[in-house]
Amino acid sequence: MAKNILEVEDLKIYYPLASETFFGKGGVVKAVDGVTFDIRENEVFGIVGESGCGKSTLGRGLCRLDPITEGRVVLDGQDISKFDRKQMRPIRKTIQMIFQDPYASLNPRMSIFDIIAEPIRIHNLAKNDKELEERVVNLLRRVGLDAYHANRYPHEFSGGQRQRIGIARALAVEPKLIIADEPVSALDVSIQAQVLNLLNELKKDLNLTYIFIAHDLSVVEHISDRIGVMYLGNFVEAGDKNKIYKNPLHPYTKALLSAVPIADPTVKRKRIILEGSIPSATNPPSGCKFHTRCPKRMPICETVAPQRYEPSPDHYVYCHLYDDKLEAQAAES
Template sequence: MKDVLLKVDDLKVYYPVSGASIGKKDYVKAVDGVSFEVRKGEVFGIVGESGCGKSTLGRAICKLEQPTAGKIFLDGEEITGYNNKKMRSVRKKVQMVFQDPYASLNPRMSVFSIVAEPLKVHKLYKDQADLEKKVIDLLHRVGLDTYHANRYPHEFSGGQRQRIGIARALAVEPQLIIADEPVSALDVSIQAQVLNLLNELKKDLNLTYIFVAHDLSVVEYISDRVGVMYLGNFVEVGDKDKIYSNPMHPYTQALLSAVPIPDPEAPRERILLSGSIPSAHKPPAGCKFHTRCPKCMECCKSIPPERYEVDEGHYVYCHLYDDRNKTV
């Protein structure tokens, strides 16, 4: 498809486990065979419980984590095997906004130096005057004043620090921004301001986002399409409206049943899952969700589910939608 900016094909990120038996390799399967596409100009939200692999997936796309297997295509260019030198040119196309706006900023650098650094690395300025103008313009674009340039990260609030991180990501004029839980560490009122800023930047600069979060309300607000992750795999992918109005996978249904609603008297059915997420070190056979699924069938315990299209653009990885199980 011409409008596909990012294509991920069967991506895996495994971490070796120390202390494994001699002659035997053991791994934590943080991302275990994920495939999806992101179209130009859209916001693709990734949700799931903590530990499901969503942040690792985002970092692997940026090549901050080295994929174990699979392929990554960015704007038609396969970048999977690129080393750090080759990735430098790709960095101008894809940037990342991190979860902790304090830990992601160098406390010894002024805001000017932080935002100017990517411009210097990629030589995207003519002279010092041009560099200063570009940095100030970036600060203004994210809602900060000129005098903020000479201050240091510890002098800012969490929301302001995240704005600095966004300005740094915008410096190289990327096509794709991967936002890894960019508002989870912020107060609710500040979350709204940052989300509105991201929406404005998307429209003004024609950006594409991968938005990683565990807050389904935030993802519903900002996303066009949503992928629901569980233990290293997607269990459901589709347009936001379809997933939120008609969730098909039992895990998605359970997640959405836990989202707070403003009317305390509104009727709702809370779906409680038994047990906890299994270890990514030794995940269950078959469907990884079967140990907690209220609709588990015998085939779920041994056969990994395939991808089933339940509606146009709406996919679910669940045996409940396999025609061979319709009579069950």
């Protein structure tokens, strides 16, 4: 069993609203509201969920790009949850991020050479200019670009090429963990496959660990080893990829998987249509946050938040349906 490179315990990231707004009194947006999970070395942990569920905020919080309200983030044995910017600087060599939008994540005023060289310079990873140039060229070649691309600017590249540059920049400091925030969602399908294959090759060659954030369940299934399904700031199910895809337990996971297109027209699958829309993160429902849309809700769901249950090894679910005590009480009555 590989050791954990990241351990997250009851992580909360809240954003305060103005004291008075057009919609009424201010409050907080509970973007991430008590997430707990761990990631093992050299694995890909996928995070999926609808838009607005807190996936990207979780990724930015783990990198400490967004402030953490409560909870612990232990990276490679070191609790970084309360580190300031100065303390985080050396930690950046361990954890890096690939951003969602390849058009917005690169500085248009900097050449590709300077974009990739900047983190190497900041962390003093090159002894001289010659070594710096060699490292940049090697990184470009590793992600499928050529040395002459170093003198160009971001606007001269396609979306797929820009994302390769973003990957090269993330690799520049030789990190152990990379958080990929929907890295292929803005790309064409054929380019998506190329980037995913590149990420897989880099993982094997460099012994990398990924957190792969996406809303496309097919993409996550292709690249991930373990998966966390997120809804309104919380995980509702997590564990081994094969167990979740073959035997989903939570009603929300079942609904998501029922919406995945199947290429074979002869295969029929019943769609699960959820009622209503996602509640507001400023005023989430009490108890289980999913109970307002759940087809299997019970009275307890409206008032009591479910605990984490483990029906089988490495398969966790947050749902009262798997509470043995409730089953026993129902049998007695």
